[in-house]
């Protein structure tokens with residue numbers, strides 16, 4: 643089974659809703675100029691919550707070849723959870739994807755594998771595709787335990803999910819030491835862990851599920867390194883932070899296949 647590559651721009655806490663519209667317009671123009679083909683790569687923008695409605699209206703109104711998503715969701719349906727956003731609210735905004743378990747949420751909001759698992763399950767139950775983030779810190783990498791650490795996070799995040807659900811979702815391997823540092827993992831580093839994740843999915847489920855699940859690499863991805871990273875057999879896309887805030891740079895990342 644062939645997996646469609648997926649490039650997702652995680653804007654993190656950047657760009658108000660007006661700037662969000664400007665970026666998406668420029669991204670769409672650049673992609674159109676370069677004859678972007680959605681069959682070659684899926685392009686996703688993930689603004690902060692405050693930008694989603696404007697981005698949705700623009701994508702829908704202008705029939706742009708982009709999908710959009712959110713950076714987090716509540717594991718609860720509704721109720722007294724001040725500051726949280728529910729899956730239903732994101733579905734109403736036509737979100738296709740939702741990031742869960744980003745290392746910044748794990749660190750600053752104390753999200754555990756159990757919480758990540760509950761959020762992924764909630765997203766799937768409402769028809770949203772979770773992008774489940776995993777990855778080791780520098781201490782774990784230095785100890786050579788990156789595979790065991792990351793596979794344990796994947797196992798925790800997928801607990802109780804069906805094979806069909808897992809086949810539909812996205813796992814993003816983001817080594818924390820490579821996020822926003824300019825320190826990109828080598829293509830071989832990315833392949834080592836992404837390959838181990840796919841093997842773990844095969845062991846937890848079956849070969850067909852492992853063949854279907856899409857695995858991204860994230861951490862200082864740029865247009866200058868994306869082609870080498872994407873050449874790895876178990877890397878199906880990238881979760882891009884800083885470089886997704888520049889339309890032309892993110893467009894080049896989406897269009898990686900033209901250079902591959």
Ligand SMILES: O=C(CO)COP(=O)(O)O
Nearest residue numbers: 652821822861862883884
């Ligand atoms: O955390 C990331 C995407 O979720 C990666 O961020 P950078 O691309 O800025 O390193």
